[in-house]
Structure formats: C-alpha cells, structure tokens
Amino acid sequence: MNKLNLFIKTHKDPVPRGKKRNVVYKINCNQCEVSYVGQTGRRLDTRIAEHKKHINSKSSTHSVITDHRLQFGHDFDWDNCEILDVERFYNKRLTAKMIYINSREWKVTF
Template structure:
C-alpha cells in the first residue's frame, strides 16, 4: 500500500522562503512523514521517502529541516502513547496572545512572553490573499460601521475623537444637528449661562457651544475600524482625545 495522489496533484506545499513561522514549515514536513508512516507499507516506504524529499526540496526546504522533521515523526512513532490521567488540581490555563508573524521581531516578542508564561501562537501578517483578493466593492468611509473617527475644528487646532457602531454618516449628522441647534439659540446672557450649565450629548457640541467654533465636517476621517465596542473605547483612550 502506498500513498495515493490525484493525477492533478502538484506537490506544492508552503515554501520555505515564505513569510511564515518556522514551526508552520516544520509541521508540513512532519505531516507528510506521519502520513507515510501510518499509510505506506514497509516495502513502499523508501519510494515514498524519496518522493517527499524531492517535493520538499522543490519547495526549497533545506536538508537539515527535512531530516529533523523526519526524525521527530520517527521518535513519536516509537514512543508509547501516554495514558491520560485526571489531575485533581487543575491548573489555570495560560493566557494567549496571537501575534502577527514578522521575521526577526515576532521571535523576540515570543521569547519575552514565554518568560511570563504567556502562550503566543502566530499567524501570517501579509498574505497573497490579503493583497490580491478583494471580492467586495470598497465601502465609502461614510457608510462604514464600527469606526473610531476624528473631526477637526475649523478655528483651532483641537480635534474631536469619537466612536460609533453605526454608520459614520449617521453619527456625524447627529453631531452636526446638535451643534446647529445650539448655535441657533438666541445669544443672550441667560441663554449663554443656560447653555454652559447644560450637559451636552458629546464633547464636540460642548466645544462648539463654549468656544463658539465650527467643526470641519467635510474633513472627518476614520482613524481605525473595530467592531467590538470595548476595543473602540481602548483605542480612544490611546489616541488621547
């Protein structure tokens, strides 16, 4: 019995030179040899080994990596399966932080996190799919939901940073209407004192009322997109409105 491959099979695996963590590439080697160990008969295993080595070398895998992956699967095969035992004192699960893989940087961060007992799985940072595949039309900025946005003032260098889970246009229209409503009030001393003592719906309305300024609505821009409300709040605090 040998490993069956379709006539259309190309032996194209994850390239060794691709921007992926080394552990992902080593898992490709182990998977191929593990399959050979559990499917291929002893008499056909030598031929399968040659096929695997040829396919991996075509994908630019170095000899040392192929030998190491093969050795790991051989060792696992010889070891007896461990019996699972219940631990009465259940340990707390390790915290997990998923890191984007950037060669030379992610490894250093993982080493630091490991000292603090933090598990750090990695994922590709930039892929061909992310760069080339865009099946949907680009959404206009005003129609995007779950955004952190910035509105500059026309008369000073201050900006308002806010967040919304709805469409950006919907929220900016609300801001604009409230500011225009406050600006249309009679400019009497009593009206001014009342306006200053009233708690406004947002800081942008408060700024326009107290300073008698106008926001530059046409230059509203999106700082970031985030669907989770709490993460938007964290982003606002980070930006320091």
C-alpha cells in the same frame, strides 16, 4: 496557484467613508488645533449627523463638540472626518479610542 477567492477579494468596491461601521474617528476644528475623537458601531455618517443636530438643539446637556462651538464659535470639519481605526467589538473600540486620545500625535483633543 490561482484561486478565484483571491481574485474576488481584491476587486471589491471600497466602502465609502460615511458608510463604514464600527469605527474610531477624529473630527478637527476648522479654526484651531482642537480635535474630537469618538467611536460608533453605527454608520459614520449617521453619527456625524447626530453631532451636527446636537449643536443646533436646545438641550440642557451639551457634548464637548457643542461646548466648543458655543464657547468659541468654531465649527468642525465634518466633511473630512478621519477614520482612525475599525474594530468590530465595542470594548476594543473604546480601548482604541482611549489610546488615540492619549497619544501625543495631536496637541489638543477632547
């Protein structure tokens, strides 16, 4: 049986990666095997911009990305940030993030 609803849902334009919300994401280092796994309820491109801005700030507290950049001089592959999971609820996103961090898929994560 044909339903208009099925036709409409299958022809939606995909949401660009940077505009997705409620995601668990991974950013790889360009110079080594380190990767960072994080989560955000906001747009992914907003969170990535905050990571980049924090690296250049003179803050006394550093994120692990900033620490890696300062200690080794490495940069991250900001343009190829991978979305690992999409989850609307905060606690479920935190659980998913923890599962991805503890998985053996990557040799080094922080």
